[in-house]
Amino acid sequence: VRHLLGIKNLTENDIHTILDTANQFKEVINRPIKKVPSLRDITIANVFFENSTRTRLSFELAEKRLSADVVNFSASGSSVKKGETLLDTVNNILAMKVDMIVMRHSSPGAPHYLSSRIPANVVNAGDGTHEHPTQALLDAFSMREKLGTLVGKKVAIIGDILHSRVALSNIFCLQKLGAEVMVCGPTTLIPKYIGELGVKIGHNVREALQWCDVANVLRIQLERQQIKYFPSLREYALYFGINRQMLDELDREIVLMHPGPINRGVELSSDAADSQHSIILNQVENGVAVRMAVLYLLAQQ
Numbered sequence: 001v002r003h004l005l006g007i008k009n010l011t012e013n014d015i016h017t018i019l020d021t022a023n024q025f026k027e028v029i030n031r032p033i034k035k036v037p038s039l040r041d042i043t044i045a046n047v048f049f050e051n052s053t054r055t056r057l058s059f060e061l062a063e064k065r066l067s068a069d070v071v072n073f074s075a076s077g078s079s080v081k082k083g084e085t086l087l088d089t090v091n092n093i094l095a096m097k098v099d100m101i102v103m104r105h106s107s108p109g110a111p112h113y114l115s116s117r118i119p120a121n122v123v124n125a126g127d128g129t130h131e132h133p134t135q136a137l138l139d140a141f142s143m144r145e146k147l148g149t150l151v152g153k154k155v156a157i158i159g160d161i162l163h164s165r166v167a168l169s170n171i172f173c174l175q176k177l178g179a180e181v182m183v184c185g186p187t188t189l190i191p192k193y194i195g196e197l198g199v200k201i202g203h204n205v206r207e208a209l210q211w212c213d214v215a216n217v218l219r220i221q222l223e224r225q226q227i228k229y230f231p232s233l234r235e236y237a238l239y240f241g242i243n244r245q246m247l248d249e250l251d252r253e254i255v256l257m258h259p260g261p262i263n264r265g266v267e268l269s270s271d272a273a274d275s276q277h278s279i280i281l282n283q284v285e286n287g288v289a290v291r292m293a294v295l296y297l298l299a300q301q
């Protein structure tokens with residue numbers, strides 16, 4: 001496998017190999033000397049056509065901790081604004097002797113398009129509403145770290161499923177690792193095809209919280225909505241927002257996750273996001289080790 005384009009085509013074994021390798025890198029980056037020479041002489045370009053905080057920074061840190069050379073490209077402020085195509089842009093970056101492309105793009109399938117046309121490894125850092133494979137891997141890593149195994153565990157993905165690439169990659173990843181998955185949200189934010197993926201579908205957030213071992217909460221992606229948003233953010237917060245009291249009142253401990261960025265007061269109250277139930281910042285920490293593992297394994301191909 002030369003590219004990481006999505007979770008859909010990975011095997012359970014591939015995922016365990018990535019997570020086990022990430023475990024070793026997590027030990028490395030907790031040492032006083034965090035760097036290893038594994039990717040010395042490899043040059044990686046982080047090519048971002050959409051905004052990002054966590055993914056871009058953690059890829060850059062992962063690359064630097066593997067001793068790779070790194071260049072960062074943002075579409076805003078680039079010659080994309082003068083009409084240069086995606087393929088021309090990337091071919092010009094590759095002409096500067098770049099070996100790997102980490103790419104985020106608003107069009108579903110953009111990294112797949114690129115991977116069949118360029119000689120470099122391609123890592124999908126999020127393609128529109130399609131997949132966000134490294135987010136699903138770091139989520140699975142964080143759940144496995146907290147719960148020991150995902151086999152037989154119940155994970156509720158709560159929020160805007162329709163516009164979410166995190167939801168789709170999580171569903172593929174969690175099912176391959178033996179977890180049971182529910183998606184929960186307003187009918188307008190759950191895509192029609194989702195039932196074909198073998199997930200439970202719910203519309204009541206309290207019932208979802210009662211059912212699950214892990215609640216992975218997603219934000220409302222206003223930037224992807226073509227039509228006037230329904231329900232409104234106020235209605236969403238009222239009927240689907242999760243607060244600390246709802247978590248404290250459950251008869252057993254559940255793990256609260258969110259890929260970020262959080263819209264505080266909409267899908268999560270601050271007292272829930274910052275509570276002892278939350279492993280949100282552990283997810284961010286684990287993202288560096290997981291991305292180190294992905295880049296290291298692809299560089300061996």
Ligand code: CP
Binds near residue numbers: 135259
């Ligand atoms: N989780 C995630 O992809 O966050 P960013 O958009 O900040 O990278």
